[in-house]
Amino acid sequence: MQNPNKPIGIIAAMQIEAEGILAKMTDVTAETVSNMTFSFGKLHGIPCVVAVCGIGKVFAALCAQTMILRYQPRLILNTGVAGSLSEELAIGDIAIAEKLVQHDMDTSALGDPVGLISGINVVYLPCDETASARLAACAASLDGVSVKRGVIASGDRFMSDGAEKRKIADRFGALACEMEGAAIGQVCYVNHVPCAVMRAISDGGDEAAAMDYPTFAKMAAERAVMAIDAFFSRLA
Numbered sequence: 001m002q003n004p005n006k007p008i009g010i011i012a013a014m015q016i017e018a019e020g021i022l023a024k025m026t027d028v029t030a031e032t033v034s035n036m037t038f039s040f041g042k043l044h045g046i047p048c049v050v051a052v053c054g055i056g057k058v059f060a061a062l063c064a065q066t067m068i069l070r071y072q073p074r075l076i077l078n079t080g081v082a083g084s085l086s087e088e089l090a091i092g093d094i095a096i097a098e099k100l101v102q103h104d105m106d107t108s109a110l111g112d113p114v115g116l117i118s119g120i121n122v123v124y125l126p127c128d129e130t131a132s133a134r135l136a137a138c139a140a141s142l143d144g145v146s147v148k149r150g151v152i153a154s155g156d157r158f159m160s161d162g163a164e165k166r167k168i169a170d171r172f173g174a175l176a177c178e179m180e181g182a183a184i185g186q187v188c189y190v191n192h193v194p195c196a197v198m199r200a201i202s203d204g205g206d207e208a209a210a211m212d213y214p215t216f217a218k219m220a221a222e223r224a225v226m227a228i229d230a231f232f233s234r235l236a
Contacts, residue, residue, distance in 0.1 A: 003074050004074075006073060007048050007074070008048045008077065009048070009051075009067045009075065010048060010050045011184055012078075013052070013056075013059075014052065014221075016218055017079060018052045020221070020225030024229060028040065033070065038067065038070070044229075044236040051067060055179055056180065057180060059180075060184050061184065064187035068187065068188075075194045077195070077196050077197075078180060078196070078197040079228055080200070081202035082095060083159045083160075083165070083201070083202065083204060083213075085159075085174050085175055086148065086175045088148055091202065092144070092200065092220060092223060093148070094139040094142075094146075094223065095148055095150070095175045095176040096132050096135050096139065098127060098150055099127060099151055100125040100151070101123060101153050101154070101172045102115060102182045103154065103172060104157065105117055114171060115172060117186060122189075125189050127196050128194035128196050131194060131195075131196040132149065132196045135196055138227045138230035138231045138234065151173050152182070153168050153174040153178075154180060155168075158179070161206070184197070198227060202217040203217075
């Protein structure tokens with residue numbers, strides 16, 4: 001995280017994932033680009049820019065690229081909720097990505113491994129170790145929260161199928177599944193911008209997910225906000 005004068009970017013998919021952060025910011029100015037609002041200000045005195053990208057990998061990539069070009073962030077954090085792929089992560093717990101994978105990227109018919117991203121020829125996208133470790137420490141300081149670090153998988157599908165969940169977990173060793181993180185990770189990778197991804201668990205990624213998600217998403221998002229707030233307070 002070089003150059004403290006540059007902002008830290010925060011990207012969330014949904015308003016409920018960002019509103020707690022926006023409420024804590026000061027000196028905020030906002031602009032809208034490509035129908036996305038970028039709020040620039042300070043959190044615990046640290047310059048930051050926050051955006052709600054919308055759901056899915058295309059919106060996530062569009063937001064990350066725009067944020068990089070307009071604000072030159074020193075680090076991008078992706079925060080929000082996810083479905084658990086691991087028995088070690090229950091609703092309300094937090095997953096921190098050590099690396100990211102796009103589970104629905106598949107050119108295996110051409111002889112490639114599932115998940116290989118054409119053009120950069122990697123399956124796993126790295127996350128910044130320093131930022132990820134700090135996020136994990138901040139999340140672990142929250143009462144009643146279990147924190148696990150590992151692979152987070154992204155794809156353009158809300159996961160609600162136990163068999164598919166197990167397939168992704170087994171194939172990629174993934175802890176959690178969501179719809180934006182690896183797209184943001186890919187944009188950061190090609191632009192040489194450090195990134196970190198944190199997800200609070202809102203559901204089990206199985207047949208009960210459609211019922212659990214609306215019940216627990218707000219609670220999970222609030223826990224992610226608390227961890228982000230602690231992250232910035234420790235930088236101040």
